[in-house]
Amino acid sequence: MLTGKLEHDANELKVVFEKSSDIVYRELHLGEQKGMLIFFDGLVDLQLIDSDVLKPLLNCDNQELNSSEIISLKQLLKRVVTTADISSSQKLQDVTNHILSGDTVLLIDGMTEALFISLKGWEKRGIEQPESEVVVRGPRDGFTEDLRTNTTLIRRRLKTPKLKMEQKTVGRLSKTDLVITYIEGIADDSLIQEIHERINRIDIDAILESGYIEELIDDNPFSVFPLVGHTERPDKVAGSLLEGNVGIIIDNTPFCLIAPQTFFQLIQSPEDYYQRYITSSFIRILRYLFLIVSLLLPSLYVAITTYHQEMLPTSLLLSIAAAREATPFPALIEALIMEVAFEGLREAGVRLPRAVGSAVSIVGALVIGQAAVEAGFVSSTMVIVVAITGIASFVIPGYEQANSIRILRFPMMFLAGFMGLYGVFLGVITLQIYISRLRSFGVPYFSPIAPLDTNNLKDIFVRAPWWAMNKRPGYGGKNKTNRIKRNSRPGPNQ
Amino acid sequence: MRQKGMFFLLIVMLPLLTSCWGRTEVIDIALVTAIAIDKGENEDILLSLQIAVPKSLGAQDGQGSGKSESTIVVSEEGESIMQVYRKIQMKLSREIFFAHNSVIIIGEELATEGVSSVLDFFSRYRQPQLASTILFTKEKASEVLSLNPHIEAMTSEEITEQEKRGAGLEVKVRDFVTRMLADGDEPFASQISSKTLQKEDDSSELVPSLDGAAIFKGDKLKGWMNGIESRGVLWIRDEYMSGVITVKVIDDRGGGNIGAEIRQVSSKIKAEVSKEKVKIIVKTYGDVEIFENSSQLDLNDPEKLQTVKKMFEEDVKDRLELTLDKAQKELGSDIFGFGHAVYRSNPKLWNDVYKNKWEEVFPEIEIEIATEIKLKGTGFSSQSMTLSN
Incomplete structure (x- = not known):
């Protein structure tokens, strides 16, 4: 609780904020009364404090202040300070919290209430284009740290x-x-x-x-x-x-x-809703394809070339055999080496300062792409497989979910290496069961496919045109209302 | 928790401790691309396998090791396919892999004695061969395999590509075996022979060529048909796709030739069966477009067109009769499946009367051929160039 004695209260605050070089105590006189402004330098807008608080307080008519016997904070607030967001409290704890969150505190001798003037202002980044989710068509503003x-x-x-x-x-x-x-x-x-x-x-x-x-x-x-x-x-x-x-x-x-x-948000990009629905639907299907490629291509390659050679066309098998002729490792080991190398390269690309970024890509392309193949360490088909897989993982819009797929690729490769296609399908089935079991805030992760909800399928495999998506694809059920008026398919007036 | 951990460990160990697995790297298998089977000199079977050498087949790497053989042919004699195959395996560093085989060639001598003993392996083995093309040759089958490929990378590929182009009869092992085992149907297959290919520099080389057919009765080779006759087989069996026919215009009408492409060919076999007599009616249809006319006939004239149409129909009929005569009278083999047609029209009668004596009845049955040709076009120019002079 504040005592009302400025000196005492100020000292108590000074103890709390001991060894903080960035706190400012500004003493001021309001006629006879002594007051004090307390704030953190850097968290407040100094110019606004000057113009909206200090100036009116110091310039205000001494007569007016002195004439009234009791100067209540509320009156002062009404008359003098020209800031919109003002509150007050009697607790010392509140005072420290407000100072910490960037408010300016005004203490006046004799008052048991502290006045909090919200004039927050600190250096912040402007609104920029979001870097992790780029779109061609759509708004360019992204969230900031504020x-x-x-x-x-x-x-x-x-x-x-x-x-x-x-x-x-x-x-x-x-x-x-x-x-x-x-x-x-x-x-x-x-x-x-x-x-x-x-x-x-x-x-x-x-x-x-x-x-x-x-x-x-x-x-x-x-x-x-x-x-x-x-x-x-x-x-x-x-x-x-x-x-x-x-x-x-x-x-x-x-x-x-x-x-x-839900799982299917992995292939939904905001752009889907801005582009023409035919384009969006095509891209959706493409994403599903690359989702499967990203998860399974290396394991399918390993499984088929080591267990099911009869599945490939003869000429393709011969090309693969020719490329693998000089390589020292089994297909599984080769795939693991290349995938790990690619993941490393990718991670390096993210962390590296921009100036050396191009160096990494050159080294990566030359060393892993060409030199390794020419030296006979890895086969060229494996490089192609890893490259396509790498591209595929970037096609998926949900970055975090794509990372999960990226990780799951490795157990799949082991299954393929040990059990062939049988293992791959075991893995896919296990994954499917696992995904169907997950729940996010009560919503089944694989909905609306499992459990099947036919009303919500319009935005899953393809993106239905806006005029056809009548129902809100909600999760609540009872709050599901019509989104768009029925029969709003556009066309020339009859 | 401890128990869970143990369980997890067991699951992880499970795939690693099976000790027996079917993993084979692509570089550990010897791809068989073609198989040749002859009668051996000393033993029953001479088996030759054409094995692809991927080193010299794939995309050439920077340091090309010169032109090396794309395939090798390995042969061995023995009593059964399985035995010979194991014998060959002993000599190879890689495991013999049959699944990519596309061609099986069987020599005449073995075919005359019967092929069921060798075909059994190919329909039974776990790397199935039923989709391979089966071919027969008057020469030694292994020699056909040893011919050098010219355009394609491998001899087997040259043969299958010829087949795809429509040169042969396209008979797979599956079809052959089915017909062999079916009642009222007999197997046949393309004939392959080596022919001389004249090259620019006056040198010549032997190349495999599909021409004619081998006609079977049961599993035994009965005889051969030439190219024209074998086309008739396809036509009657409704497997003919398209081809070229040329008719000669008789000298009274001015001589010359009319050549045409024939498409949309179809045929129907109908059997009229009674206890005493079997009559087969073969109806064939075809669309014809004339592409060559060196005769004096003006194709703008509808009447002339009628005559041309008649000529085509006669020509087709003659051809089919040639085939039928050969198969029926000379070889006595029901490769057209007439027996099956009889069964379809009257199953009971077939089972009671004809099934067991079809061999004797077949050469005697009456066959009627009806052809119907539709003239679909006469090409871009209607008149013959010789006519305008």
Whole structure:
């Protein structure tokens, strides 16, 4: 509790913020009264403090201040300070919290209430194009590290009072702000409740990125697949909210979480909904193809060339045999070496400073592509297989989910190497059972295929035109409402 | 937890400890691309395998080791295919792999004695051969295999490509065996022989060529048909796709030739069966487009066209009769499946009367041929160039 004696209160705060070089205590006189502004340098907008707080306070009529016997904070607030967002509290704990979160605190001698003036302002990145999810057609703005900017980006897309943004603070030390956003009436109430409860359960020292939250609210912590989605694109969040999902925007990261997540979001890109539906559908089918390639091509190659040579056309088998003539390792080992080399190269490409990036690609292409084949260490067919697999894994829009597929490729290769096609199919069946078992916030991961929901199939294998997607492909069931008026297929007026 | 761990360990060890597995690298197998079977000099069977050498077949790497043989032919004699195959295996560094074999060639001497003993292996072995083409030769089968390929990489490929082009009768082992075992049907297959190919530099080389057919009765070779006769077989069996026919215009009408392509060929076999008599009616149809006309006939004239049509029909009929005569009277082999047609029209009668004495009845049955040709076009120019003079 504040005592009302400025000196005492200020000293108490100085003890709390001991050894903090970036805190500012600005003493000021309001006529007879002494006051003090306390804030962190760098978290506040100094110019605004000068113009909106200091100037009015110092210039205000001394007469006016002195004439009233009791200067209540509320009066001062009304008359002098020209800032919109102002609150007050009597607790010392609140005072420290507000100072830490960037508010400016005004203490006045004789007052047991502290005034919090919100003039936050710090250096932040501007809105840029999201780097991890590039589209050709579609909005170019991406989330930034600033929570308020991010909520604005969503708010501007959905101008409805039904768009709710509930704020929470998580992390004992970091006190990270996060916003749970959803559209009332579309998102399932029990889902919102569940997310609230799971987030309330988190008791951690700090949240530095959305990944912390993602792992701490996961349904199945041992799952290979991510059960919470994330994106850098506000349009994708808005789209998800409209489908009844819930978004979790977290301060200090440009990644927003989306829950629940299903398997088929792996092949859905925001661009699908902006392009013509025929194009999108074609690309969808292409993605499914490359999804299978990305998961199975190396293992199919290993299985067929070591167990089922009769399955290949003779001339293809002869080419493969000719290419493998001089190679020292069995197909499985060769595939593993090449896949690991490729993964290493890929990882190097991500981590390397831009200046040396091209060097890596040259070395990679020359050493792994050409020299290794010419030296007879690996066969050229294997290089082709690994290259196609590598390309295929980049075709999948869901980056995190594509990574899961990338990892699953290795057990598949072992199965193929030990048991041939039999092993590959065992692996695929096991994977299918596993995926069908997963749940994300109560939603079966493989829905709407398993369990089958024929109403929601319009956005799975192909992307149906907007005028044909009448129903909201929601998960709640009861909140499923019509999205678009029936019979809205466009055409010339009759 | 401990128990779970043990279980997991067991699962992981399971595939590793099976000790017996079917893994073979592609570089550990010897791909058999063609098989030749002859009667051996000392023993029953002389088996020759044409084995592909991938080193010299695949895309050439930077350091080309010069032109080396793309295939090798290995032969061995023995009592049964299985035995000979094991004998050959002993001499090879790689495991013999039959699944990619595309051609089986059998020599005349062995074929005359009967082929069922050798074909049994190919239909029974786990790397099945039923989709291979079966061919017969008057020469030594192994010598046909040893011919050098010219355009394709391997002799077997040259043979199968010729087959695809429609040169032969395209009989797979599967078809051959089915016909051999079926009642009222007899097997036949293409004949392969080595022919001389004249090259530019006045040198000549022998190349495999598909021409004619080997006609069987049961599993024994009965005789050969030449190219024209063998085409008739396909025609009657409704397997003929397209071809060329040329008719000579008689001198009274001015002489010359009319050549045409024939397409959309089909035929129907009908049997009229009674207890005493079997009559087979073969109806054939075909569309004809004239591409060559060196006669004096003006093809713009519908009447002339009728005559041309008649001539084509006569020609086709003559050809088919030639084939039928040869098969029926000379070889006595029912390669057209007439017996089957009889069965279809009257199964009971077939089973009761003809099934067991078809061999004697077949050469005596009456066969009627009806041809119907439709003239579909006369090419881009209607008049013969010789006519305008």
